[in-house]
Every structure is written in C-alpha cells, then in structure tokens.
Amino acid sequence: MLKIGEFELLVLLSILRQSKQPYANKVREDLEENANRTVTRGALYRTLDRLEKKGLVSWELEASQIPERGGHPTRRLKITQTGLAAAQQQQSILLRFFDGLDSVAGSDR
Amino acid sequence: MDPSGSAILGDLLEDFYALANREGSAEARGWYWRQATALIASALYQRVQSRITGAVPKTSEVGTMIEAITPRGLIQDAAYAFNAVRKDLGLVVFATLIIGIGVGATTAVFSVMSPLLVKPLPFEDESRLVWIANDGDGGRSAVTSRSSNLRDFRKLATSFEGLTGYDAFFEQRSYTLLGDGAPERLAGVGVAHNFLDVLGIEPFKGRSFTEQEGALWNHSTIILSHALWRQRFAADENIVGQSITLNGAPSTVIGVLPSSFDFSSTFTPNSRVDLLTTFPINDDSDQWGNTLAMIGRLAPDATVANAQAELETVIENLEQAEPDRWGLGAVVTPIRQQISGSHRQALLLLFGASAAVMLIVCVNLSSLLLSKGLNRRKEMFLRSALGAPRGRLLRQMLIESLLLASAGALVGVGLATFITRSIASSTAITIPLLSGARVDGQALLFTCLVALVSGLAVGMLPAFQASMAGGSTALRGAGRTSSTGKRSRWLRETLVITEVALACALLVVGGLLLQSFTKVLDVDLGFEPSETAAWLISTDRNFDDDQARINFYQEIQETVSAVPGVTAVAMTDAIPLGINRQWGIGVPGRIYDDGETPSFYPHIVDRNYLETMGIPILSGRNFSTADLLDTQRVTIINESAAKELFPGESAVGQALNTGDEVRIIGVVADVRHVGAEKESGKELYLPISQSGNFNTLDLVVRSDLPLEAIQGPVAAAIRSIDPNMPTNDVRALDAVVGRSTSPRRFTLWLLAAFAATALLLAALGIYGVLSYTVSERTHEIGIRMALGESNSSIRRRVLGRTLLLAGAGVAASAALSFGVSKVIGSLLFGIDAQDPATFGAVAVLLLTVAALAGLVPAWRASKTSASIALRGS
Secondary structure, eight states: OOOHHHHHHHHHHHOOOOSSSOOOOHHHHHEEEEEEEEHHHHHHHHHHHHHHHHHHHEEEEEOOOOOGGGOOOEEEEOOOEEEEEEEHHHHHHHHHTTTTHHHHTTTTT | OHHHHHHHHHHHHHHHHHHHHOOHHHHHHOOOOHHHHHHHHHHHHHHHHHHHHOOOOOHHHHHOOOOHTTOOOHHHHHHHHHHHHHOOOOHHHHHHHHHHHHHHHHHHHEEEEEEEIOOSSSSTGGGGEEEEEOOOOHHHHHHHHHHHHHHHHHHOOOSEEEEEEEEETTGGGEEESSSSSSEEEOOEEETTTTHHHHHOOOSSSOOOOOOHHHOOSOOOOOOHHHHHHHSTTTTTTTTOOOEEHHHHEEEEEEEETTOOHHHHHOOOTTSSSOOOEEEOSHHHHHTTTTTTEEEEOOOOOOOHHHHHHHHHEEEHHHHHHTOOOOOOOOOEHHHHHHHHHTTHHHHHHHHHHHHHHHHHHHHHHHHHHHHHHHTTTTHHHHHHHHTOOOHHHHHHHHHHHHHHHHHHHHHHHHHHHHHHHHHOSSSSSOTTGGGOOOOHHHHHHHHHHHHHHHHHHHHHHHHHHHHHHHHHHHSSSSSSHHHHHHHHHHHHHHHHHHHHHHHHHHHHHHHHHHHHHHHHHOOSSSSSSTTEEEEEOOOOOOOOHHHHHHHHHHHHHHHHHHTTTTTEEEESSTTTTTTOOOOOOTTOOOOOOOOOEEEEEEEEETHHHHHHOOEEEEEEEOOOOOOOSSSSSSSEEEHHHHHHTTTSSOOOEEEESSSSSSEEEEEEEEOSSSSSSOOOEEEEEEOOOOOGOOSOOOEEEEESOOOOHHHHHHHHHHHEEEEEEEOOEEEEEHHHHHHHHHHHHHHHHHHHHHHHOOOOHHHHHHHHHHHHOOOOOOOHHHHHTTTTTHHHHHHHHHHHHHHHHHHHHOOOOOOOOHHHHTTTTTGGGGTTTOOOHHHHHHHHHHHHHHHHHHHHHHHHHHEEEEEEHHHHO
C-alpha cells in the first residue's frame, strides 16, 4: 500500500475539487481558503513533484490564455488511477477511524 | 528554459498581477521577491535533503525553478558555482591551497618592498628631497662631505630650499646613559640643526633644534627616537624638558621623534640610533674632514639636473677662490634612490619571481579546470539546450573560478601576514625600512586585484571551451578522438609547457643566486669570526694625557683576560664589516697629484689583535710592549698595500706619512673589512699604545664557551674597572658577518622557496595533464593493446610524451632564462649570469622531476585491460 501524507492527500483532493481549472494556482488558493493553512509555493511544488514521482498525479502543459502569464504555459494537473485509488483508500481508513466517535469529534454541537 | 520551470514562473506572474490589482504594485513587488527567495530556499533545501537521503535530485528541475524566478540569474549562478565547486572537494582544497600560496607569495613580497619602493617615504614631499654625495669612489669617507661644503652650498646654491646633513660616522661616538640600573650605551647621531625641518618631519612631541643649539657639540639638547622613548622612558608624557645624564653631563630632552620616522631603519639599517643630537657646522667640525652625509630639499621649481649643474658651478668657483681647498664634490640623486640603493633590484627580482609563481598557479589551475571542463561539457550542453545563453554559461564558469580565487586569496592573506611579520620583526636582515613592512590596506587592495585577475585568467580558457560545447559530440560523451578533444589536449599541453618554462627560469635564477651565496660564504674574510664577540666600550672620563687613557683600557683588557673561559682579548677601534672609512696616507718623498694620495683603511689595535682575530703576519713582526708613545712610531700594513706601494721590494722598514712619519714593521694578510664581496684595498694598523686618537673601542673576546656563558662575567670584569661603563653593546662576530650577507641570504631564501614551489607545481601540472590524457584515451589504449601493443611500449609512449612536454618547456625557457639572468647580473657574485652548468643542471632536474611525475600515469596506462577499456565504451 502506498504511503501518503496528510498534505499530499489534501493536494490530491484539491486537484479533484478543481475539475474545471486544475491548475497549481487554484490548488494553492483552495488550500489557503478552505483548509485554513498557509501554503508556500515551494512546499506545493515539491509536493507535486513527489506525487508525480509516486505516480499519483500527472500533468500536461497547456498554453495559457491569461495575458499576465507572459506567454508562460500552465500545468493542467490530473489525478491518475493510482492517485484516485490512494485517495479512496485514505478516505475509507479515515471513515473507519471516525466511525463511532461522534460524541468526541462533535464537541462543538 | 525547461517547460515546468516556465509553468512555475507563469504561476508566480499570474498571482503577482492579481495581487498588484488588489493591493498595488509596490506591495506586490515585495511579495514577489519574498516568494522568489522562499522558492530558492526551498529548492536548495530539497537538493540538500535529497543528497542526505541519497535520492538522485532532479537537477534540471531545481535549477530551472531557481532560474525561473531570478531574472538576473546571478544568485543562481553563484548557487550553481557553489554546488559545482562543492561537488569536487579535492579540487577545491587543492585550488584554494595553490592560489593561497601564489597570493601569499605576491602579497608578502609586495608588502615587504612597499615601504622602500611603493609607499611614500616618511618625509614631507619626498620628491623634492635629494641626497648630495661627494664625488669620491671608495669608502664612506669618499661619499661624505666636509662641514665647509654644507656651509658654502647653503650660501651659494639657489636650487635648494634647504640643505642639511648628519654625522655619517656617528657609530664612533658613544653616549652612556646613567640612571636607574646598569649604565647603558646609547647610539646617537649628530645632525645639523635644520635636519628635521628640511626632511619635513614634525616631532611627535616637543620641537626641533634651534640654530643656537645646533652650534654646540656637547649633546646638551637631544631628541629621542620613538622606540627609546617608549622602551627606556615608558612613554613618559612629560619627557620634554626633562634632563638626563649622558656621558656624565646633563642633556635636555627637547623632543621625541614620530614613530613613522625611524632614523636607522631609513638611513643606516646596519646600526641602531636611539637619539639625535646636534652636529655643529663650523670650522671645528670642518677640521674633522669628510664626515657629513648631506641632504637637500630642492626649491619648488628646481630639478635634480638643475641642482647638479648649479653645484658644479659653485664648486668650480670655490676651487678658483681657494686653490688649496680639498674634498669638494657633489653628486645629486633623488633620496629614494639613495635609500633603496642596491636593494631595489633584489626586491624587484623577488616581485618578478612571486609573479611567476602566481602565473604558474594560474596556468596549473587553468589546465586543471580545462580537464574538468571537458567532463562538464555534457552539463553545459544540456543547459544551453534548455535555453541558457552562451554568455550565461561563460559567466557561470567565471564565477566558479572567481569563487576559488577568493577562497585562495583568504588563505593567501593569512600566509602573507605571517611571512611579512616574521620578515619585518627580524633584526638579522639589513634592508632599509623593512621594520615598517606590513600587510596593510594597500597590500589588501593588491591582493584583491591579484585574486580578481587570476580568477578571470584561470576561468577564461575553460569557460570558453565549455561554453563552446559542440552539440552532438558533447552528448555522445567526452569527445575521445574528436577534434575538440585534440584541440583541448593541445591547449592543456601548451599550458604545461608554459609552466615548465617559467619554473625553469625561476630555478636558473635560484641556482645562480645560490651559487653566488655559497661563493660569498666561501670567501676568505681574512679573519676568524667564530667563537668571538665584540663589546663596544667607551668612557666619559677625563684623562690627564693619552698615556693615562691607554693605561685605563689596558687595565680593562687585562682584567677581562683573566675571566675563566676567555682565551684571548684584544682591542680595536673598529671591527671588520662595520664602518667604512679612509685615510689619505702617502710614502714620504713621493709626490702625488691632487686626489692621487693612496687611501688606507686604518685600524687602531693593540698587540693582541692580530692573533685574537686570526690574521696571519706574513713578514716582519707584531706590535710589542716596546712600542710606546715616546718610541719610534710604527705601523703594520696589509699585503695589498705592500704590493701596490712597494712592488718588488720589501715593505718592512719603509716609512709612511700619517701626519707623523711611521715605520712599517710588518705585513699581514688582507682582511675584507667592508664586506665579503669587496676587495680589501689598502689597510693600515696602528698600535693603540702610540695613539690617543680614538673615541670608542671594541673589546674583542675569544672564548670556547658560548657567548651567553661569558657575557655576564665579562661585563662584571669591565665594570670592576669602571662601574659607569656600559656593557650592553655586545655582538658575536659570526652574527656581524651574517648581517653583512643578510640581504643576499634574504633574497636567496625567498627565491629558493619560489623556485621550489614552481617546480612542485610544474610537476603537478605534468602529472595532471598526463593522467587526464591517459584516462581520456583509455579506449584508444585498449584498442592498441587488443591489437598487440605491449605494456612496456605503452609505458614508453606515455613517458616519451612527458619528456617531450618537459623538454619543450626547458627549450622555451632558454631564451627567458638568459634574458632574466642578464637583468640580475649585479646580484651575482663570482659566477657568470649565463653559466651553462647551472642551466644544464636545472634542465636535468626538471626532466627528472617530469619523468617522475609521468611514472604513475604511464604505469596506469600500461595496466589498462583491453577488454575493460573496450567494454567501457
């Protein structure tokens, strides 16, 4: 079974959430806004590199229409089959472990 | 640029504009650079981490990531360079060390020669200061002037703003300081009252002499040297105005010299000077003959040539007015020329030698990096394929070599500081102004310049070669037999030949100097300096007559003779290799033209002197107890004088005219009293027992015991006769001889060190190039062996190449060496500048060393296994 870290999981999930615009910038914005964490560029790119090396993420370059990019291409990120499987596996592990813990986890109720 | 790097840059730019729209461009710019810095840090972190964990870093990605965000790329180049350099720690250490040696050598020599040749002298507006020597040829008496010359030049010559002088024979005068502790002999120099004013030296404390004080010859006013003030008077702030006791009479301290002006270090590096006192310019001092070293300050519009011409006219007029006047003459030279004198050439030679070492270092490194450059061609090609412009690659290579040069410069400055300090603090080297040598700002500036130039020089060739990385060959692998490979080999071999040629020239010069030095040491000085020491003694007593004075010193001589361990004691008024003076002495009955009177070096000695010094009597007899003030005046002359004045006849029994008529009673062997390298000339010995004409005496003591062992007992013996007699001025004659050859030894040692370094570097260079060539041609060697060539034939081939390279270097250096040795002609002694034996020996040495350096690569080549070599391809 592939080992996968928490931040790696968040990045994977975020890529899935950006189905229309799966770009690194959007992933970063998503993580900063919705996961309540500061994401440095270096950490994100390093994580993407790592995920790619593990075969969980792949990307292709596409020409960008955004003028601010100054003609630089952009990476369209994609979750591979392995990546999807890994995310699902993590989900079931987490669900299993949260199961029956409502009273503890739900202290804000 | 690599595509994913480009994408990263795109992301960054997109966010940048978004932020700029929201928050303004200033804010966004700051953000951009924070992001960029963080990215670099992150990339470097990843690199280090992957190194630690052993994972292979994706070089191109990290690289392009950095490249993407630093538009000017400099930081990135530096990071690259740092990494490239770090990858090969052995190379870094080696390069740093040899650059350190080169920089250390050049900086040290620069620092040492700087006070004498580069920096301003410790005078105000030194360009207007001139030295006015007399026009004689010979000892110090021949280049010094009478007081009347100074007096008349002052009156008549308008080219000068001021004229002054000092007593060039000050070593013969002695000042005994009485006070707390043992009596101390101080060395003082008499100067004309305006001495400091003409030189433009402001006293550190107090004032200069007044004209009234200058007219006195009784040391009633003195100016202390800075060193004496600090050491003997504990830097007493209130010293000015105080009275001290010198030679039993009160002297008022009117000033202290500034630390920047050390009289002895500037004018008389052989002697010590503790204080200045006045030397009167009047008829009395004129009677003492040529005593003054004259210095002038030119008027603002005058030149050396004007002044010379004017003085010649003045002298002509004076001679016409007073036909009997003697000792008139003037040769005007810039003061720096006088002070640096013969040392200028030696120092320039050393500077040249250190520059040659630096050049060899550069050549060596250049060829090393050239080999590395070939290995890195693939990397360079990749980067250039990824969009790095050629200039960028060039710049990166140069930054690498500059980094190496800077590291080397740091090592070099440390080395130079150490060398300069040990040289400056040495009292055994008599080179003017040496004590002021230090690695200062100017020297550091020089070091930076050397490092910069050498960094560029070292990097230039490899940089061009690597950045020209020919596309396909580079990717195919190190271009084994390609034309680029050949061209670079040719380049490296040329560098090695250059190295060998430079090393050869240095070795030739070193060899010539070494032989000169041994020849100087081999010179028969005419006396035996070992196991002998000289105490300079003087007294301030007043004696009733000359006989009383003679008896007084006689008593000291006898008391010291009784000290256990002392085998012989003699007295002289001047030990050899000290002051250089001449007396004009004729043979009675002969008539001499003006200036043709024979000049003798006079020694006043007691009857033990010749035996104690080991000077053999060739004919006649020694002085005896029967030679007294009221008997026939007698003298002993040396062999050269006897041959010159009385050719073909016996000198013994002849007479000389020293003022009195003296009878020659003996002839002794020559003594080199000026220096080991100077012929003796004519010498004359007069017995103390018939003379009252001396101020100070040297007590020459011979003993089998070391100097330290007899120093105390001898001093005690002297003081038992006169408790006020100073006994601190003692010199081993060995050390006196050593000092007289010290500039030569100094030059030789430094040059030998440079030559040895050069030889070592040249050997390393040969080794490096051959090793590389062998490894580069493993494939070829493998094929040759597969085709049946034998191991020994391969070895011969590599060794042959070695000798060819070294031989070419030696041949190339022939012209260079001959050129250089011509320039150093005057530094040589007893050997021809183009001595073929020296050159031959150096050639043999270099070829031997080259062969040794080539042995390992040759052996390695012959061990190449054909199958491995071929498989390796």
